[in-house]
Amino acid sequence: MAAVQLSGIFKRYGDTQVVHGIDLHIDDGEFVVLVGPSGCGKSTLMRMVAGLEEISGGDLMIGGTRANHLAPQQRNISMVFQSYALYPHLSVYENIAFGPRIRKESPANFKPRIEAAAKMLNLGGYLDRLPRALSGGQRQRVAMGRAVVREPSLFLFDEPLSNLDAKLRVQMRTEIKALHQRLKNTVIYVTHDQIEAMTMADRIVVMNAGRIEQIGRPLELYDRPSNLFVASFLGSPSMNFAEGIVVDHSQGLALKLADGGEIVLEGAPLSANVGARVTLGVRPEHIETVTQTPDAIMEVEVVEPTGAETHLYGKIGGNTWCVTTRQRSKVEPGERVALRLPAAHIHLFDTESGRRLV
Ligand code: ADP
Numbered sequence: 001m002a003a004v005q006l007s008g009i010f011k012r013y014g015d016t017q018v019v020h021g022i023d024l025h026i027d028d029g030e031f032v033v034l035v036g037p038s039g040c041g042k043s044t045l046m047r048m049v050a051g052l053e054e055i056s057g058g059d060l061m062i063g064g065t066r067a068n069h070l071a072p073q074q075r076n077i078s079m080v081f082q083s084y085a086l087y088p089h090l091s092v093y094e095n096i097a098f099g100p101r102i103r104k105e106s107p108a109n110f111k112p113r114i115e116a117a118a119k120m121l122n123l124g125g126y127l128d129r130l131p132r133a134l135s136g137g138q139r140q141r142v143a144m145g146r147a148v149v150r151e152p153s154l155f156l157f158d159e160p161l162s163n164l165d166a167k168l169r170v171q172m173r174t175e176i177k178a179l180h181q182r183l184k185n186t187v188i189y190v191t192h193d194q195i196e197a198m199t200m201a202d203r204i205v206v207m208n209a210g211r212i213e214q215i216g217r218p219l220e221l222y223d224r225p226s227n228l229f230v231a232s233f234l235g236s237p238s239m240n241f242a243e244g245i246v247v248d249h250s251q252g253l254a255l256k257l258a259d260g261g262e263i264v265l266e267g268a269p270l271s272a273n274v275g276a277r278v279t280l281g282v283r284p285e286h287i288e289t290v291t292q293t294p295d296a297i298m299e300v301e302v303v304e305p306t307g308a309e310t311h312l313y314g315k316i317g318g319n320t321w322c323v324t325t326r327q328r329s330k331v332e333p334g335e336r337v338a339l340r341l342p343a344a345h346i347h348l349f350d351t352e353s354g355r356r357l358v
Contacts, residue, residue, distance in 0.1 A: 002028060002062050002063035002064075002076070002153035002154050002186050003025070003026060003027055003028045003061075003063065003064070003186065004024075004025075004026040004049065004060075004061065004062055004154065004186060004188070005024075005025050005026075005059070005060070005061040006022050006023060006024045006025075006045075006049075006058065006059075006060055007023055007058055007059040007060075007061075008021045008022075008023060008057065008058035008059065009021070009022040009023075009045070009048065009055060009057070009058035009059070009060060010022070010056050010057045010058055011041070011044050011045075011048060011053070011055065011056045011210075012056040012057075017056075017210070018041050018044055018210050019041045019044055019045055019048075019210045020209075020210045020211050021058065021211075022045060022058070022211075022212060023212075024205060024212065024215070026186060026188065027186075028186055029184045029185065029186055030186055030187070030202050030203065031177075031180050031187040031189065031200060031201055031202045031203075032187065032188050032189070032201060032202065032203050032204075032205060033189045033190075033191060033196070033197040033200055033201035033203075033204050033205065034046065034188065034189070034190045034191075034205045034207055035190075035191055035192065035193070035194055035196075035197035035204055035205070035206055035207070035233075036192065036206060036207035036208050036213075036233070037192060037208065037233075038192055040207045040208050040209055040210065041207060041209075041210040042190045042191075042192075042207055043158055043159075043190060045207075046156055046158055046188060046190050047158075048060065049062075049067075049077075049154075049156060049188060050072055050075070050077060050079055050156055051067070051070060051071060051072035051074075051075050051077075052072060055068050062075055062076075062077075062153070062154060063076070063153055063154075075154070076152050076153045076154065077152050077153070077154040077155070077156055078146075078147035078148070078150045078152040078154075078155055078156070079147065079155075079156040079157075079158065080140075080143050080144055080147050080155070080156070080157045080158070080160045081143075081158050081159075081160065082158060082159040082160060082162045082163055083163070084131075084139045084140055084142065084143040084163075085143065086131040086139060086142055086143065087131075088130065088131055088132060089130070090130075090131075091127065091128050091129060091130060092118075092123060092126050092127050092128070092129055092130075092131070092134070092142050092145075093114060093118075093127040093128065095131065095142055095145075095146060096114050096117065096118070096142065096145045096146050096149055097110060097114055097149075098146065099146060099149065099150055100113075100114075100149060110149060113149045113151070114127075114145070114149055117145045117148040117149050118145060120148070120179070120182065121141040121142075121144060121145050121148070121175075121179075122141065123138065123141055123142065123145060126138060135168075136163065136164050136165070136168060137164060137168045137171065137172055140160060140161070140164065140172055141172075141175070143160070144160075144176070144179065148179070148183070152185070153185070153186065154185070154186045154187075154188070155180075155185055155186065155187045155188070156187075156188050156189075156190075157176070157187065157188070157189040157190065158190045159190055159191055159192070160172075160176070160189075161173060161191075161193075161196065162191075169196075173196055173199055173200055176189075176200065177199070177200050189201070194233060194234050194235070194236065195236060197218070197234075198218045198222065198234065199218075201217075201218055202217070203215060203216060203217055203218075204216065204217070204218055204221055204234075206221065206229070206230050206233060206234070208229050208233075213226075213227060213229050213230050213233075214226045214227070214230045221234055222234050222235060224356070225239075225281075225347065225356065226355070226356050227349065227353075227354045227355050227356060228241075228279060228281070228349045228354035229354060231281050231347060231349065231356075232281075235283055237284050237311060237322040237324065238322075239281045239282065239283050239284075239347070240281065240282050240283070240284060240287070240316070240319065240321040240322060241279055241280065241281050241319055242255060242257055242263060242279070242280045242316055242317040242319060242321075243257070243258065243277070243278075243279045243280075243317065243319075243351055244256050244257040244258065244263070244277075244278065244279075244280070244317065245275065245276070245277055245278075246265075246273065246274050246275065246276045246278055247262075247274060247275075248274055249262070249264055249265075251264055251266045252264070252265060252266050253265045253274070255278065255280055257316070257317035257318070258317060258318060259317055259318050261296070261297075261316065261317055262296075263280060263295055263296045263316070263317075263341065264294075264295040264296070265280075265295075265343075265346065266295065266343065276350075277350075277351040277352065278348050278349065278350060278351055278357060279348070279349045279350075279351045279354075280341075280346060280347070280348055280349075281346075281347035281348070281349065282341050282345055282346055282347065283345065284311065284321075284322040284323055284324040285309075285324045286341070286342060286345035287321075287323045287324075287339050287340070287341060288339070288340040288342065289312075289323065289325065289331075289337050289338065289339060289340075290338050290339070290340045291338065292338070293340075294338030294339055294340060295339060295340050295341045296316055296339045296341065297336055297337070297338055297339065298312070298314035298315070298316050298321055298323065298336070298337055298339055299314050299315065299334070299335070299336050300312050300313070300314045300331050300332070300333055300334065300335050300336070300337055301313055301314050301315065301320075301333055302314075302333060303329065303331060303332065303333060305328070305329075308326075309324050309325060309326050310324070310325050310327070310328060310329040311323070311324055312324075312325070312329060312331055312337065314337075323337070323339065346358075
């Protein structure tokens with residue numbers, strides 16, 4: 001097992017810096033997910049931890065040892081990639097045994113480990129098959145089996161589920177989480193998928209343009225995003241936003257929108273002053289539809305029933321908003337709905353810096 005410490009890690013390709021001084025401590029046994037849009041530097045960071053990419057500056061400690069210049073095989077890590085990289089001409093057993101054989105371990109030593117891994121990953125009945133006779137999910141499990149038999153102190157996953165269909169992705173993410181709960185190893189998992197991050201992580205690291213935007217437990221980030229980037233990145237459908245200027249209102253304060261509309265900020269715990277340029281955020285599931293004294297009015301453009309809930313889409317202040325209701329809604333496109341934005345669920349951000357105000 002291993003704790004991982006990154007201190008001031010940066011990466012340059014020629015004159016271009018793509019990772020800008022990352023500080024991150026990962027506890028022994030923790031499942032940490034690096035999430036962010038494509039190109040934000042997640043893979044580069046992980047490949048530096050793996051030893052597949054040179055570290056341009058800063059310190060990397062794995063299990064208390066400085067690892068900057070250790071070769072990948074000296075770092076006691078296993079990596080699972082998006083492509084399963086299985087050998088097509090080798091059976092499942094031989095694919096999993098490939099690493100131990102290369103390391104010249106005796107079969108008596110690795111056979112029990114392979115059998116245990118196969119049992120844990122539900123591959124027991126498939127050990128003699130070739131990869132082409134397996135489903136996508138089974139292939140991904142073989143790739144994990146290969147990682148598991150190494151008994152590494154650190155597991156690295158780089159978008160391991162991206163090639164699977166939606167249903168299998170959901171199933172495999174539960175399996176990877178269950179595997180972690182059994183093995184209690186340290187995991188760094190890279191994905192661009194915020195749902196994967198939310199459902200799997202002990203802690204999420206949200207990255208953007210080579211920097212960390214916020215680190216925290218999934219629901220901490222969801223409930224109190226520290227800036228507009230994190231607020232808009234986590235959540236599906238995503239948080240609704242409206243930019244405006246804080247003005248006085250008979251019920252307290254309101255947000256005056258660019259299109260002349262107003263959103264009442266009744267009871268919102270405001271630290272913003274009248275005249276401040278702020279961006280209000282509210283999640284679709286926190287908005288209530290009401291019949292009286294609304295905080296905002298939305299003309300519905302699209303109604304989307306998902307079965308479990310209904311999404312109502314319309315415009316507020318020029319932005320498309322989504323309101324999620326658990327009831328089967330009878331609202332039709334073209335109708336105006338009165339909305340209440342509960343004060344406890346309003347997020348306010350400074351429009352210019354993007355930083356959270358309350
Ligand atoms: P992510 O994994 O978040 O999609 P990457 O870590 O792959 O992002 O890439 C981060 C940035 O580094 C991108 O702008 C990418 O173009 C750049 N980059 C990655 N590899 C190289 C390379 N070998 N040479 C130059 N730039 C690179």
